[in-house]
Amino acid sequence: MLTMAFDPANPPIWLRKLHVTAAQISPMDYPSTPEEGILAVCRLSDEHLALAKAFAAALYSHTPEAESEKP
Numbered sequence: 001m002l003t004m005a006f007d008p009a010n011p012p013i014w015l016r017k018l019h020v021t022a023a024q025i026s027p028m029d030y031p032s033t034p035e036e037g038i039l040a041v042c043r044l045s046d047e048h049l050a051l052a053k054a055f056a057a058a059l060y061s062h063t064p065e066a067e068s069e070k071p
Contacts, residue, residue, distance in 0.1 A: 031037040 031040055
């Protein structure tokens with residue numbers, strides 16, 4: 001197994017603020033069961049789809065082609 005030398009005075013960049021990141025994580029940020037996690041993903045996916053459709057509709061309604069197609 002290959003190991004890297006670790007200098008405590010100069011830790012790797014990803015490790016320097018790991019304690020700050022760990023302190024910011026809360027168990028309340030995550031679903032308590034897999035089922036709740038799947039439902040949360042489904043809700044986010046539905047919201048993203050609705051936003052994407054709204055943005056596409058807004059973008060399409062402002063194009064010159066859309067202006068010429070209106071009766």
